[in-house]
Amino acid sequence: EAQVTQNPRYLITVTGKKLTVTCSQNMNHEYMSWYRQDPGLGLRQIYYSMNVEVTDKGDVPEGYKVSRKEKRNFPLILESPSPNQTSLYFCASSFRGNQPQHFGDGTRLSIL
């Protein structure tokens, strides 16, 4: 089954404790992206990657890091999480950036 898999689905942690949210897709997609979704603000793009070893900033990259060492994986790293990063995060992928994206089911992060 074609899918985008995020882990964990839920996480409660504390300020400053580094965390990684993994994202994996099994569709051989070149393009992958991370979004955060907040009430009243909609989905906002954090980082995206057009291919292996190619990443670029979206609208809200501050406080986040990404890497794309393999085509299927695109982890999101919060080196020193803060409470304002409490949000619902989505990973998505597509064959190319100008094509519809498939989304994972989301990761709900709470930073205390």
Added chain:
Amino acid sequence: EDQVTQSPEALRLQEGESSSLNCSYTVSGLRGLFWYRQDPGKGPEFLFTLYSAGEEKEKERLKATLTKKESFLHITAPKPEDSATYLCAVLLRAQKLVFGQGTRLTINP
């Protein structure tokens, strides 16, 4: 600044009552527009892609249209299972995607 605005924020309809959702945008260099549906606790699910003004796409009770300034998602004779949040997103240069805030649609039986 690139901006995408959806209206209304929320819409409540009776089953069978047709209506339209609006997505207006002020962007430079539109490359395309996507419509998604999002159910509670799930990621957005793709519905339509529109690439040029005048284009229309249709699927079951949904029809999407595009002009130079806005897109509409028309819902004809909706059913309760059409209840969801509908998102539009504009594709810009360098493959950047900007989403609107969504319209929460509720269809009462």
